[in-house]
Amino acid sequence: MSEFETQPTDLDKELNSLLVQLGPDTPPAGFTARAMESIRPQVAQEPFRLHWSDFVPAFVLSAIGAVVLFFWLGAAGAHSIFEEVSSPVVFNSISDLQLVVLSVAIGLLVVAYPLLKGNWNGSQVGFFR
C-alpha cells in the first residue's frame, strides 16, 4: 500500500474534484412537512415537559414580590424597623384589603408568567409543554 494524499496522482485529483462537487441528494418534495406531521402527535402525547429554566422567572418575581410585601407589611405596622424607612404619605394610605389584593396579584403573576411565556413562544401547551 502506498502512502495516500502525500503525493496525489492526477487520478486522485480528478476523483477529488468530482467528489467535492457531487453534493447531497434532494429529498422528495414535502419531506420536511411529512416529517413534522409525524412528530406533532409526539408533542400532543407529551404535553408535560418541564425545564428548570421555567422556574427562574417565577423565583425572580417571587423574590421581588417578597421584598415589596416585606416593606409594605412593615409599613402596616408588622415590624417597627420599617417605620423609619417607610413613607407615611404613601404607606399609611394602603389598607389591609389592598395589601391582600396586591399579594394575590403578585402570586397570580408568578404562576401565570410561565403560562404566558409558553403561549408567546407558540408552544402548544404553555408551561406544560
Added chain:
Amino acid sequence: MKGIERKDMTAEKILIKRAKQGDTRAFEALVNHHARYVFTLTNRLLPDVQEAEDLAQETFIRAWQNLAKFRGDAQFRTWLYRIATNLCYNRLPNLKRDLSALDPDDSIVISDKALPAEQQMIRAEQRAQLSEMINSLPESYRLLIVLRHVNDLSYQEISQVTDLPLGTVKTGIFRARKMLKERLETRTD
C-alpha cells in the same frame, strides 16, 4: 468561511435549545437544514427511494424523541447521522458485519486534510456517472464514501457515526477510493 461556520453553529445551538424546550418550529428549521444530508445517507444505501425517505423521516422522529439526551458533546449532525446509520444497520444486517470485517491496514498513511482538487466544474453527465460509480460500490464502502465526501465528516466523526475503529474507517475509505479510481480509469479509457 470559518466565521460564517461559527455563526451557523451558534444559530444551530439556539435552535437545538429551543427544540429541547418543545419548540417544534425550531426543530423544523433543524430538519430543513439537515434533511438533504440524512436523505442522501439513506438513499445511497437503500434500493428504494420511498424506503430511503421513510428511514430518513424515522431518523428525525427518533431525534425529536431523544433530543433531551443530546448533550452537545458532538456536533448535532454527527448525532443525527449516527441515528440514521443505526437505522440502516437494522435494515441492512450485512452492512455492519461487512464494515466490521474490514481489516485496518496500518501501512496506510492518511491525513484528514482537505484533498487537492481541480477547480473545473463537473457537468451533470459526470455527476450522474459518479453517482452510478458510487452506487456500484459495496454497501459498506458506499456508506463511508458518502459520510466522507458528501456529508463532509472527518475520519474521527465517521468513526463515531459508524461505531468503527478509526483504522477501519481509514482503510475502508482508502479501498473505496481505490475502487472508484479503477472505475474512473476504465471509463476514461
